[in-house]
Amino acid sequence: MDFVKPTIEYADIWPLILVFGVACVGVVIEAFVPRAHRFLVQTVLAGAGIVAALVGTVMVARDLTVHADGAARGAIDVEGTLAVDGPAVFFWGLILVVALGGVLLFAERRLEGGVSAFAGQAAALPGTEAERQASKSGLEHTEIYPLLMFAVFGMMLFPSANDLLTLFVALEVLSLPLYLLCGLARRRRLLSQEAALKYFLLGAFSSGFFLYGVALTYGFAGSMSYADINEAVRNDLTNQSLLLLGIGMLSVGLLFKVGAAPFHSWTPDVYQGAPTPVTAFMAAGTKIAAFGAILRLFYVAFGSERWTWQPMLWVIAILTMVVGAVLAVVQTDMKRMLAYSSIAHTGFLLTGVLGVQQATDLSDGEITSMQAVLFYLTTYGFAMLGAFAVVTLVRDSSGEASTFARWQGLGRRSPLVAGLFAFFLLSMAGIPLTAGFVGKWAVFTVALSAGAWPVVVAAILCSIVAVFFYVRVIVLMFFVDVAPDAGELASVARPSVLTSATIAVGLAATVVLGVVPGPVLTLAANAGQFLR
Amino acid sequence: MSDLPLLTILIVVPLVGALVTALLPKASRETALPKQVALAFALVTAAVGIVIATQYDNGAGMQLEEKHTWIEPLGVHYALGVDGLGLMMILLTVALVPVVFVASWHEADGRNPAAFFAWALALQAFALCVFAATDVFLFYVVFEATLIPAYFLIGGFGKEGRGNAALKFLMYQLGGGLVLLAAVIGLYVVSADAGTPSYLLSDLQQLDMSTTWERWLFVGFMIAFIVKAPLFPLHTWLADTTEKATPGTSVLLVCILDKIGTFGMLRFCLGIFPGASEWATPVVITLALISIVYGAFLAIGQDDILRLIGLTSLSHFGFITLGIFALTTQGGSGSILYMVNHGVGTAALFLLAGYLIKRKGTSLISEITGVEHRAPVLAGLFLIAGLATLGLPGLSQFVSEILVMIAAFDYHWWVGAVAVTGIVLAAVYVLWLYQRTMTGPPVPADEGIRDLDKRELVAVVPLMAALVVFGFFPQPMLDAVNPTVDSLLQHVGVTDDPPTVPIADHDDSTSEEGH
Numbered sequence A: 001m002d003f004v005k006p007t008i009e010y011a012d013i014w015p016l017i018l019v020f021g022v023a024c025v026g027v028v029i030e031a032f033v034p035r036a037h038r039f040l041v042q043t044v045l046a047g048a049g050i051v052a053a054l055v056g057t058v059m060v061a062r063d064l065t066v067h068a069d070g071a072a073r074g075a076i077d078v079e080g081t082l083a084v085d086g087p088a089v090f091f092w093g094l095i096l097v098v099a100l101g102g103v104l105l106f107a108e109r110r111l112e113g114g115v116s117a118f119a120g121q122a123a124a125l126p127g128t129e130a131e132r133q134a135s136k137s138g139l140e141h142t143e144i145y146p147l148l149m150f151a152v153f154g155m156m157l158f159p160s161a162n163d164l165l166t167l168f169v170a171l172e173v174l175s176l177p178l179y180l181l182c183g184l185a186r187r188r189r190l191l192s193q194e195a196a197l198k199y200f201l202l203g204a205f206s207s208g209f210f211l212y213g214v215a216l217t218y219g220f221a222g223s224m225s226y227a228d229i230n231e232a233v234r235n236d237l238t239n240q241s242l243l244l245l246g247i248g249m250l251s252v253g254l255l256f257k258v259g260a261a262p263f264h265s266w267t268p269d270v271y272q273g274a275p276t277p278v279t280a281f282m283a284a285g286t287k288i289a290a291f292g293a294i295l296r297l298f299y300v301a302f303g304s305e306r307w308t309w310q311p312m313l314w315v316i317a318i319l320t321m322v323v324g325a326v327l328a329v330v331q332t333d334m335k336r337m338l339a340y341s342s343i344a345h346t347g348f349l350l351t352g353v354l355g356v357q358q359a360t361d362l363s364d365g366e367i368t369s370m371q372a373v374l375f376y377l378t379t380y381g382f383a384m385l386g387a388f389a390v391v392t393l394v395r396d397s398s399g400e401a402s403t404f405a406r407w408q409g410l411g412r413r414s415p416l417v418a419g420l421f422a423f424f425l426l427s428m429a430g431i432p433l434t435a436g437f438v439g440k441w442a443v444f445t446v447a448l449s450a451g452a453w454p455v456v457v458a459a460i461l462c463s464i465v466a467v468f469f470y471v472r473v474i475v476l477m478f479f480v481d482v483a484p485d486a487g488e489l490a491s492v493a494r495p496s497v498l499t500s501a502t503i504a505v506g507l508a509a510t511v512v513l514g515v516v517p518g519p520v521l522t523l524a525a526n527a528g529q530f531l532r
Numbered sequence B: 001m002s003d004l005p006l007l008t009i010l011i012v013v014p015l016v017g018a019l020v021t022a023l024l025p026k027a028s029r030e031t032a033l034p035k036q037v038a039l040a041f042a043l044v045t046a047a048v049g050i051v052i053a054t055q056y057d058n059g060a061g062m063q064l065e066e067k068h069t070w071i072e073p074l075g076v077h078y079a080l081g082v083d084g085l086g087l088m089m090i091l092l093t094v095a096l097v098p099v100v101f102v103a104s105w106h107e108a109d110g111r112n113p114a115a116f117f118a119w120a121l122a123l124q125a126f127a128l129c130v131f132a133a134t135d136v137f138l139f140y141v142v143f144e145a146t147l148i149p150a151y152f153l154i155g156g157f158g159k160e161g162r163g164n165a166a167l168k169f170l171m172y173q174l175g176g177g178l179v180l181l182a183a184v185i186g187l188y189v190v191s192a193d194a195g196t197p198s199y200l201l202s203d204l205q206q207l208d209m210s211t212t213w214e215r216w217l218f219v220g221f222m223i224a225f226i227v228k229a230p231l232f233p234l235h236t237w238l239a240d241t242t243e244k245a246t247p248g249t250s251v252l253l254v255c256i257l258d259k260i261g262t263f264g265m266l267r268f269c270l271g272i273f274p275g276a277s278e279w280a281t282p283v284v285i286t287l288a289l290i291s292i293v294y295g296a297f298l299a300i301g302q303d304d305i306l307r308l309i310g311l312t313s314l315s316h317f318g319f320i321t322l323g324i325f326a327l328t329t330q331g332g333s334g335s336i337l338y339m340v341n342h343g344v345g346t347a348a349l350f351l352l353a354g355y356l357i358k359r360k361g362t363s364l365i366s367e368i369t370g371v372e373h374r375a376p377v378l379a380g381l382f383l384i385a386g387l388a389t390l391g392l393p394g395l396s397q398f399v400s401e402i403l404v405m406i407a408a409f410d411y412h413w414w415v416g417a418v419a420v421t422g423i424v425l426a427a428v429y430v431l432w433l434y435q436r437t438m439t440g441p442p443v444p445a446d447e448g449i450r451d452l453d454k455r456e457l458v459a460v461v462p463l464m465a466a467l468v469v470f471g472f473f474p475q476p477m478l479d480a481v482n483p484t485v486d487s488l489l490q491h492v493g494v495t496d497d498p499p500t501v502p503i504a505d506h507d508d509s510t511s512e513e514g515h
Helices: A010-032 A035-063 A086-106 A129-136 A144-160 A164-182 A189-221 A226-235 A240-258 A266-273 A276-301 A303-329 A334-353 A369-393 A415-429 A435-449 A453-478 A497-515 A518-527 B006-023 B033-055 B084-103 B113-132 B136-145 B147-156 B162-193 B201-205 B211-228 B236-244 B247-257 B259-272 B274-300 B305-325 B329-360 B376-389 B396-411 B413-438 B444-448 B454-472 B475-492
Strands: A072-077 A082-085 A394-396 B063-071 B076-082
Touching: A010 A035, A010 A072, A010 A082, A010 A086, A010 A144, A035 A086, A035 A144, A072 A086, A082 A086, A082 A144, A086 A144, A086 A276, A086 A369, A086 A497, A086 A518, A144 A164, A144 A276, A164 A189, A164 A240, A164 A276, A189 A226, A189 A240, A189 A266, A226 A276, A226 A303, A240 A276, A240 A303, A266 A276, A266 A334, A276 A303, A276 A334, A276 A369, A303 A334, A303 A453, A334 A369, A334 A435, A334 A453, A369 A394, A369 A415, A369 A435, A369 A497, A369 A518, A415 A435, A415 A453, A415 A497, A435 A453, A435 A497, A435 B162, A453 B147, A453 B162, A518 B063, B006 B033, B006 B063, B006 B076, B006 B084, B006 B113, B033 B063, B033 B084, B033 B113, B063 B136, B076 B084, B076 B113, B076 B136, B084 B113, B084 B247, B084 B259, B084 B329, B084 B454, B084 B475, B113 B136, B113 B147, B113 B247, B113 B259, B136 B147, B136 B162, B136 B259, B147 B162, B147 B247, B162 B201, B162 B211, B162 B236, B201 B259, B211 B259, B211 B274, B236 B247, B236 B305, B247 B259, B247 B305, B247 B329, B259 B274, B259 B305, B259 B329, B259 B475, B274 B305, B274 B413, B274 B475, B305 B329, B305 B396, B305 B413, B329 B376, B329 B396, B329 B454, B329 B475, B376 B396, B376 B413, B376 B454, B396 B413, B396 B454
Parallel strands: none
Antiparallel strands: A072 A082, B063 B076
């Protein structure tokens, strides 16, 4: 058998390679650069790498070949394993922006009095002498930056994977560093480690489902590549049950990653336990990447089997919205509340995903489901990043104070920070003139246009519930008279410019996308459809 | 002059005022400076409103139009315009806000007055935009945006329990708003199916939609407006809100913001879904009648003055809705007039009640008596405002009430008969309220109570003047309103039954048939 050298289109995928390269260099730095300099070198390297990759993404985006009168653009690269098309590049850009915010939050050292929010020495058991030693001598893990870069690499790979194996590899590459990062909190370490273990076990379990789904789908189609699977779905009617089981199993794996009910139960624990900068990065980044993968898998590989998976997504979307919205109402911890709200947002996003229609069913200039989901993810990413960044600022003597009781009357003590948080919440609630509103409008519209009115009705009802728990936090911050026996109250710590910048960018994006969403919607429209 | 984007200026002035007031240096927070700045902006806005009124040409349809593409992919425009209905609402809004400012001068003292005045100006800006919007998306955006300042006005200023009242208010309004969102989305889908998606009112009016779609979308719009107006059974936020909020806030809410509900019924329900509006009249009129009678009974049973006044509005909004959905010219014109007159009358009532409560330190009717001995001017003005509310001839509300009653009897005799009881019950709650609080022997504890001072008089006297002037001479308003109502009803496709009552004797050229 002859070995044929694979052709790799470096010009198209160099931002991916760059991110991967920076991650590897980061590992080398850990080995060779003295401890005292590592922090600076690692942060600058990670930041510069992401910015360079972002520039590269823009350059790649400008050079994409246009197909079929602009309905799609890009190319299938690396022997058919990677699709570098409009949506993929859009996802890359979005993930990189979120990652940049993540790096800035990771590097914040002012809030903890000169050290980062990560454990000084992760190997030291909580509560032992070793731990005290580590924190006294000011140790900190700078491995978090390479880990972050590996996760970013996986996230970028995820939405552009064009066969099932690449998809699985990307899934693992993005997940493993995150499992680790979740367990690295400096404070409340047991909670953090528990979160990491939970995330890992459940994640590994869902990967098992996913892999089984890959096998079954391969059994059906005789190929891993999306194009071949699509071909098989169109022509082959013999082994329908293999296909259905395959779709189901693959869905379990992917829906676990986005935190859709009934695979959502890890979300609140992990969001709460993980260091807040990680939560911010993970909540935004993982969801964006996983929705990219879901969209491509369902639209490209199973696009012709729409009638099978759309009803399933109807049920999952409704269930997810109900679970997220209802359970968020009873939370008393800010991070858990945001976690449940992110579950509800998953449901809203799925509402957009199931709104897919044939291009011929859409009238000229009508919004497409791809456009709606891309826009929603953009607004969601910025709002989540901003909201969690604000959570890192609100502290009491034992570190971050995320319980509601501590937040009482925050609006009186620090009107600016409380006002910012309120604004992010209003955006998540979908109040007009914020980005969240336009996002919500877009996903509901495509779903209604595709005839999914029961889902839209459920989404509206859940939105009403969601408004309640968001507004309740605003009441808590601004209108509650603090009881004399309220105990210790949180105050706002002054962050360095890193966290402030992240919040400012999140705020600016939320305002601008709310008032003039046109350009980004047009950009999402120009990204076009997936390349098959 | 006519090239100036007057409507945009009208909206921008209070918005800028809100920002300026909010951003004044902290040191000036407790001085009178923020209030003076806010009042100045409110007066400038009022002046712009008057300029618009002078530019307005009766019978020329939608005018002073502005149109710019806003969100192209969604077919959304920043489109403004004003017709007779819009003009009335805009004038009501620009007139009431300065009045509220003067009356609430000390209301927020000690609680960050700059915030109160800034939020109020923001509320005014959004409300004006609602009344001028001719694009459904723009309307929806500002419709919801009004809630934020309203929420902070209720939640930030007022008495014990205001936080929960604000939450209840917001939940009701946002709930209605989200139902409206579903309908707005539906409009996009229908309009996209018909060709190019567009949210312009003028495009939507041409839209040919299926009966099923039209009815569902109508229901969505109507539910939101029923919450807003409010009508039975979605009215329960009203009394709680007016009880806890300051009287000034209540004026802004009940007299301006709630008008968006009935305004929307006319502009959007009748304008975009004429067929469905006609289809729904029996149900809507039933709800209106229940609101009229039930609201009045609830008002009679109240022991809190502010709750009582809030619930009278439920009854009045019933009348307005009844007039709208009777689908006759008298009903339409009557209900638009009613919206203005109710705004003026109820504002006077709220503000005077506020003065009274400030003096007595309680809002409970059972604890107030014999005020007319100590404060005769207050009592007298309160009586006039009350009489206007119950529709005494010679005061402006009478004109609108009689027009609505004519329409009601025109629709069916029993509808008129039920509506009439609302007027009788209004006499009960107003006069009984007056009797219990103002008459009776003087209370020794009231020695220190003073009558209205100059500032307080300056606020309410213009309202009193308006009540009397428009009671005797409603013609200018009718002239502005009638063409709008005519074209709206033409759009719905109903014509009046043979004339029954002449509604205007002087100006034959502009009023409709029936002289």
